[in-house]
Amino acid sequence: MRMSEGVEWALHSCLLMAWQGDDPVSTAKIAAAFDLPSSYLNKQLQALAKAGLVSSTSGPRGGFRLARPPQQITLLDVVEAIEGPEDAFRCQEIRQQGAGASFPKAEFRERCAIAAAMRRAEAQWRQSLAAQTLADIQSTVDGKAPHAGPRMRNWLATAGA
Amino acid sequence: MRMSEGVEWALHSCLLMAWQGDDPVSTAKIAAAFDLPSSYLNKQLQALAKAGLVSSTSGPRGGFRLARPPQQITLLDVVEAIEGPEDAFRCQEIRQQGAGASFPKAEFRERCAIAAAMRRAEAQWRQSLAAQTLADIQSTVDGKAPHAGPRMRNWLATAGA
DNA sequence: GGACGGCTACTCGGATATCGCTTGTCCGAGTAAATGCGG
């Protein structure tokens, strides 16, 4: 089980946009800031746009910016925008195949106990992700490295010159 | 992010072995019970054996059986045996690439706040999985469908004749 | 009748192909700013 690296890209991109406020940032700038392939990063940002997390602007001085304040964007929002809303564990109901096929169907009214247990675990995971917003991450970083945000903002301004 | 379907196979196989007690069950039997490709299922069971969750016996009347009582096998044990112990989210430290490469390295002594948040979420997931054992699943099933276990056991005995 | 040796069939175990999804790249449509011209 491996999460797409696009999630890490999207999270860092969102954090960068949070620091940037309402100023749009182009895909090329973000790609340069983290040394990533810009075309593929664009794909991830498009996914964020489709999910309504960021808004896009075309043309010169265009780019992406957060569609909502950082307090209203959870990590779960970003992860689901990239990875999709489906559970990692997908119950295929194999208990009903083979031997189970010869048993009365009424037996399977109750949900598979294994799937239920896995679902509980994933619910914990989602809850933890939903409890943290971009603003929380910002606060954490500001607390430990207060100049990280402004400096990145400055780098973006000078690199574009 | 998608979990290997081998996890579902392994969990159901372990539950079947739990019902079967110390009686070894061959890969072919389990595959027939759930209508799965036996050769590939064998690969998953080998992974369980390598992790020390099940023990294997060769030759006629051979097969796999649980290496420990069901109370001592957690869902996390099974999941990690199949999927590996690594986190789903892998921090690539992209914050140190691009713009970050020109910043003093001392800046990055603190762990990436994003990676830390993702790690917390996964810890919750693992904790939930570790809190449930095969015996718990057995109890749940026995409570809702008391004859499921014995009937499966009977099916295995008659199908082999 | 009992014991022993060989045989057979069944099991795991790992090496070997195939497939789908993540990853990566490309080019076109659209837009806003910049520019040059005319008044």
Place this chain on the structure above:
DNA sequence: CCGCATTTACTCGGACAAGCGATATCCGAGTAGCCGTCC
């Protein structure tokens, strides 16, 4: 000098390939039970 049409360059957006891991399959090594034979 000011306003406007044209040009230009920059942006997103989606369509088109490549690489890698999960999936699926096969065959060989080893073992326990069975059978026939011999004592």
